[in-house]
Amino acid sequence: MILTIFGYPKSGKTLLFNMLTGKKEDISKFSTSTHEFHKAVIDVPDDRLKQLADFHKTPPVYAKIEFLDTGAIAFRDSKDTTFIDLLRRADGLVHMVRGFEDPELLHPEGAIDPLRDTRAMEDELITLDFITVEKRLEKLQLDNIKIKSKELAEELELFKRIKTFLEEGKPLREFGFAPKEELLIRGFKLLSLKPLLNIINGDENTYEKYLKLAKTSENNRETLVFCGKIETELLELADEDRQVFQEEYGLKDYQYMRDNFIKACYKLMDLISFFTVGSDETRAWTINNNTTAYDAAGKIHSDIQQGFIRAEVMNWKEFLEMGGFSQAKEKGLLRLEGKEYIVKDGEIVHIRFNK
Numbered sequence: 001m002i003l004t005i006f007g008y009p010k011s012g013k014t015l016l017f018n019m020l021t022g023k024k025e026d027i028s029k030f031s032t033s034t035h036e037f038h039k040a041v042i043d044v045p046d047d048r049l050k051q052l053a054d055f056h057k058t059p060p061v062y063a064k065i066e067f068l069d070t071g072a073i074a075f076r077d078s079k080d081t082t083f084i085d086l087l088r089r090a091d092g093l094v095h096m097v098r099g100f101e102d103p104e105l106l107h108p109e110g111a112i113d114p115l116r117d118t119r120a121m122e123d124e125l126i127t128l129d130f131i132t133v134e135k136r137l138e139k140l141q142l143d144n145i146k147i148k149s150k151e152l153a154e155e156l157e158l159f160k161r162i163k164t165f166l167e168e169g170k171p172l173r174e175f176g177f178a179p180k181e182e183l184l185i186r187g188f189k190l191l192s193l194k195p196l197l198n199i200i201n202g203d204e205n206t207y208e209k210y211l212k213l214a215k216t217s218e219n220n221r222e223t224l225v226f227c228g229k230i231e232t233e234l235l236e237l238a239d240e241d242r243q244v245f246q247e248e249y250g251l252k253d254y255q256y257m258r259d260n261f262i263k264a265c266y267k268l269m270d271l272i273s274f275f276t277v278g279s280d281e282t283r284a285w286t287i288n289n290n291t292t293a294y295d296a297a298g299k300i301h302s303d304i305q306q307g308f309i310r311a312e313v314m315n316w317k318e319f320l321e322m323g324g325f326s327q328a329k330e331k332g333l334l335r336l337e338g339k340e341y342i343v344k345d346g347e348i349v350h351i352r353f354n355k
């Protein structure tokens with residue numbers, strides 16, 4: 001899974017990137033925003049996997065997230081498309097919103113105004129999609145004159161509806177595409193269709209205010225509240241000091257981004273994990289909620305999917321309590337499921353397949 005962090009200059013993008021990946025990229029005040037970007041891959045922490053691996057005595061293989069930290073925003077640079085490519089590659093977008101005051105760090109739009117910025121970035125994504133959709137429409141309209149086909153007419157009609165939707169300033173993730181329509185648009189990597197998480201980065205004086213703002217109907221977007229600089233400082237302290245300083249800042253109930261970010265992304269993107277326990281590794285896999293056993297098998301290997309016979313399924317905790325597959329089988333806790341079975345979060349799935 002790829003997550004791309006973007007946002008106005010000096011909003012705290014690289015600070016978050018460093019925090020989540022353990023990297024030490026330059027976040028000094030006067031570092032210049034460039035077209036350079038940072039990339040890092042991390043393991044998705046999962047205590048369930050650790051317990052399973054310990055029990056099963058094979059090394060844990062965690063699910064992975066690749067983070068891309070963009071430099072300067074360049075929505076309209078036709079020569080260097082690095083920035084837009086980083087957005088297009090993402091499975092999910094993270095918009096870092098400047099919420100802190102610092103007279104030494106000017107905001108390009110002037111005053112600090114998180115709602116203005118979330119709207120502005122959303123508009124940029126919508127505009128880029130509009131350009132993509134218009135191009136496609138032009139081609140479809142030309143083709144439609146030459147060739148008469150039901151498929152073409154349907155696609156043309158869909159793209160016209162998408163264009164109208166975007167003209168109304170609405171992101172495509174709110175469109176509600178039918179599965180058949182999804183197939184038609186899949187290749188275009190539309191940006192306003194991607195899950196988007198906004199993070200307002202402020203400090204101790206704004207935490208409560210932004211928590212309230214995040215919940216207002218005026219915002220109405222997936223939003224987390226962050227105190228980037230303070231959290232970085234707090235994380236450097238020993239546990240016993242941390243609580244004391246948190247209280248001094250008036251942040252007794254502060255929710256640490258480092259601990260909550262990945263959970264929030266899984267929720268936003270409607271992702272879950274399942275596990276496989278094999279002779280060589282104990283492994284976590286990330287899938288969309290509502291994935292069938294057949295598609296989950298495809299995630300592991302296309303051969304396993306093609307030869308799919310049945311899935312042996314059980315909850316990870318029951319697996320530990322029972323002491324393994326064979327004991328669970330004796331107690332009737334190991335379920336045999338078919339291709340259409342919907343895999344649940346935390347299940348161990350063992351696919352039986354024809355080689």
Ligand SMILES: Nc1nc2c(ncn2[C@@H]2O[C@H](COP(=O)(O)OP(=O)(O)OP(=O)(O)O)[C@@H](O)[C@H]2O)c(=O)[nH]1
Pocket residue numbers: 008009010011012013014015016026027028029030031032033034070071072096100101102105201202203226227228229230
């Ligand atoms: N006061 C305050 N300063 C912050 C906060 N978060 C980040 N900063 C400061 O803002 C500066 C820029 O942070 P970065 O993480 O480099 O921001 P960026 O968005 O990656 O910046 P560019 O890549 O240059 O666009 C650093 O000096 C940070 O210390 C915050 O929550 N409060």
Ligand SMILES: [Mg+2]
Pocket residue numbers: 013014015069070071
């Ligand atoms: Mg940066």
